[in-house]
Amino acid sequence: MTASIDAAPLIPRDALFGNPTKTGAQISPDGRWISWLAPRDDVLNVWMAPSGDPDAAKPMTADTERPIREYMWAPDSRSILYIQDKGGDENFLLYGVDIESGKETCLTPFEETRVMLVGGSDTYKDRILVGLNNRDARFHDVHLLDLNTGALSLVLENNAYAGFLADDDLQLRLAILPNADGGTDYFKVVDNVVEETPFKSTDIDDALTTSPGGFTRDGKTMYWMDSDGRNTAALLAMDWETGATTLIAEDDRADIGGSLRHKDSGEVLAYAVTYLKREWHALDDGIQAAFDFLESQFEGEFGIASRTDDDRKWIVGNDPVVKPSASYVYDRDAGTLTKLYTTRPELEGAPLQPMHTREISSRDGLTLPSYLTLPPTSDPDGNGVPEAPLPMVLFVHGGPWARDGYGYNGHHQWLANRGYAVLSVNFRGSTGFGKDFINAANLEWGRKMHDDLIDAVDWAVDQGIAQRDKIAIMGGSYGGYATLAGLTFTPEVFACGVDIVGPSNLETLLESIPPYWEPMVAQFHTRMGNPNTEEGLALIKERSPLYKAGDIVKPLLIAQGANDPRVKQPESDQIVDAMKQADIPVTYLLYPDEGHGFAKPANNIAFSAVAENFLATNLGGRAEPIGDTVKESTAEIPAGAQFVDGLAEATA
Template sequence: MLRYALPALLFASVLPAYAQSPANDVPLIERAKIFGNPSKSGGRISPDGKWLSWIAPRDGVLNVWVAPASDLSKARALTDEKVRPIRGSFWSPDSKTLLFIQDKGGDENFLLYGVNVVSGKQINYTPFEKTRVQIVQISSKVKDRILIGINNRDPRWHDVYSLDLASGKLTLVQQNDGYGGYLADEQLNLRLASKPRSDGGATYFRVKGGKVESTPLADIGLDDSQTTAPLTFTTDGKTLYWTDSRGRNTSALLAQDVASGKTTVVAEDARADIANALYDQRTGRVQAYSVNYLQQEYVPLSNDVKGDLEFLKKNTKGQFSVVSRTDADDKWLVAVDSVTAPPSAWLYERKAKHLTQLYVTRPELEGAPLVPMYPQEIKARDGLTLVSYLTLPQASQADASGHASKPVPLVLLVHGGPWARDGYGYNSTHQWLANRGYAVLSVNYRGSTGFGKQFISAGDLQWGRKMHDDLLDAVQWAVKSGVTTADKVAIMGGSYGGYATLAGMAFTPTTFACGVDIVGPSNLFTLLETIPPYWESIKQQFYKRMGDPTTEEGRAMLKERSPLNSAANIQRPLLIGQGANDPRVNVRESDQIVAEMAAKNIPVTYVLFPDEGHGFARPVNNIAFNAVAENFLGKCLAGRAEAIGGTIKASTAQVKHGAEFAPGLQEAIR
């Protein structure tokens, strides 16, 4: 392990003037209670209503469990994973099989498995190497099979197969020679195919009799590429629903008559995109839609579910989501999130208008000092509105509206993607950091999804520039609002959030007191060189929105925007976490910048997990990295920290460089 001398002045210059913890009177919540295995999660009700399933630990590893809906005391584990957690499952249409996908060590080569709920027999439906399965269509009308995509013939494209769930037999439906994806109807007939365009958009074609027609149904340009897509057909196949931003900014929910091609606006909202809806279990027609601006809310479109949604809103504390429904539509499984309590799952019986709590995800957090989250609208310097989320520790002495009375250190927590978004709700990282004494701010910077195509396109070619300016503007807002002071702000994030951390440290080296980068790219050239082959259909979109490595202008931009090339400017402490098997952000991204910094004697701590990919799925690894992170932040921002203790040795963590720069880490690895 290489070690380099630490210039004492570097750390001393960024230590804040806090003489004591800002949250000494608040009980410290153990890391394991926040980041360990949930007691239960991922609940689903079977289509026939006879079974309930969920994910829960078995011998310390998350597995699939099932119980009769009428008697949860008869719950039993269906799977027996020993190392890597299963993080979700879903029901077969006939209610006989629970399905789940699983990879190896975070390589994201997800294979599809099924377990018979009666016999417990497990089958690997896709026993192939270097293959990533996709679910193309699961229909409530065809009970014995589903459609899946498999890329074992050509890693770039997924051929469509019909999977017989009982026997495991795969039957080729459509060989894929260059299409980004397919949409099928409720009879499992392929109806649409999308083909990537050179401008980063997509063209949609009808499919008839297994043949893709030559005349386009729809041409979608780059601007609409992330806000326009077909969603689903009605049961009779006569209506196609779209989320569609063509001719508008935010995407509306449209209904298209298949025969005539005529479209009708079903729902739209000028604040946010509409992509999620509740559909009639029998007809497939839209009953309600959800819109998520500051918070998610359901809007009923028919009387079928209006009373149910009103009842749930009145009788649940916080946001609720309808997670699954029976074929008879007499029972719903509803998730409830009240932010200041751990999420819970409830069985809703529609006829009786009755709610029964099934479980709390983390009962050990009930009664813990969890704090509210406050949605914010922050103005960027050019006038864009940045929907953001602020969590304040009790030391802020915030009022009911989230106005802080005392400034505290702040962690700017940046989401990944970048084509994703932060939302309102219980957030484990927010609660953990707030409990340690920090304000936490998550910002939907330009390029984030959910707020219309103009907001996404405002981030085109703005990695490390206007996207980063948005983060800086949000920090300035927090300083002006009295949330924090300018010298007590850290930046932290994963994936693009990791890139933003590196960009912050390298491009604005005195803005942040320190940074925590998790699986973040440092070199945009090598990032684009190593994207997975199955991203071929969206490769041009990366080029158009990030910078095109095939042009001289694009190469110059990518070089300029790569933190690696400005690593010599980094002045403040940096912690990096990486999964060795990451297929999205190759381990080389972290290796490169650590080597560059080490060569220049710039302090950096590097923790590598050999059995992880794009993030840390195994709780022991997540807990270990967070143990290092909170002690690192504790030195940087003078917040509280639970000792690292035995977390490193309980994990697979390899401290590749700079253990001496993170308090307690050297002792933990001895």
């Protein structure tokens, strides 16, 4: 088996974690231009071309420090907007680039400020509503921003609310306030004044499965994703004046996960449900015909990334999983599909592996939707079970109020190519599967949430997928916490662990959350434990891996961004220090110019180089030599270079 896997080509790290050739395609609302992200001097920037001549592209931005990862067209098609922070601090500012002159302007020129989009309009295309927390870091005041002059006008000073919803006339209609019970209160806004009494409230059970979905163009109907009186979130239409609601769609397996709206009326034309895979359901004959055509053209799943104002041209992405993803222009009138680019053409012909969907049972009867990827040549009949058990990496998602999904996954492909089975599990607390699944995780950090991961490990062993003594646990954010929990609470289960920006002490994590998360603190306390009560503080300490650092007996690799505003550097420092004081080996990578995860390709490549050699050291898989990758990154190694084969030599 090992010899067979070794015969497969080793996919270079650069091809998996370096800059994509192009990504993030969008079409301007007026249809004249196509844009995308692509490297400029090795840094991702926004490029633009006439829609009829993509080869005539030119760069529109010139960032030299950090990749631009989010951008959008202004509604009037006169400028491109993007957000950028400094060194991963998540204080995102909004920038605009005039497409005629090329002039770039910071539209929110403030220090220690994070911008949020409150509302856009198809009627008033030259302005948007933004929230700014430059007055009080905890709350975002709402401003009207003229996109072409940069003028900012205060609409509402905010001293309480977590968010707002506006209509197409850019009038605030809804204010959102987390309540003391961990749920959410919704208030109507009239003439920029918030009413005193909420017209709708949820408790903690529905807090993550109920949210407003926006207004129709005329402002008379508001859509909701709503789980009140049901388990999964349904799509409802509410008459704004009477409050009467109409059910549009629901699915017993999963929450309604998004919708496609009419460009003029704002009415729902289609909706998506994602249980194991995403399924689109059209409510309009024309959209159904478009979906049928796209499904006939593509292998794997497709998604609609961008649409013109007249809705006649779409940017469509295709993810075949076993081939690199690509983007296309779909002309609905001509019935044509024109390829724009392949995101990572260097992966053409690479041994990319299929992703298998699985349902795993927890010990107390929950169904855990999961995803499995196996190494090349290990599963000749393609049934998702290798010919012989393999070393395995349990890759745990962050959040924890998030989810894993189906599709191309760079980490799955990388680790499978190195010789590991890769398993990702939607443990209790993951979103998208109804409120009962989420709330089954309340106060279960490090306990039943962790039990789900152990149950998945046992399943993989019982199925003949994994070797019991060669299983690693790896993940970022909550996945990093799960890694630390795995090595402290169940120290003999895993052969090693890789923690990426994971919290080690839940008490200090809650003490150091960003100020703009303050309105959500009650929900954190309800779901994790309340450190302001004697019982809650005891629970949080019990579930904090830091206090059991002395129980770690297996190798651990920790990676941290120094500017992380969510899981701050002391979360990694303190468990590294505790392990060093107890003479327990630990390897620590620290990136001074990164935050909650690693944005710069050189840093990503260096991390993957160290991580795959760490895994090879402890599980016996394949690895490219570390080479100069760490030296070419900003990584510092405060501890443990000697515990990864080749790392000390590579950094000498």
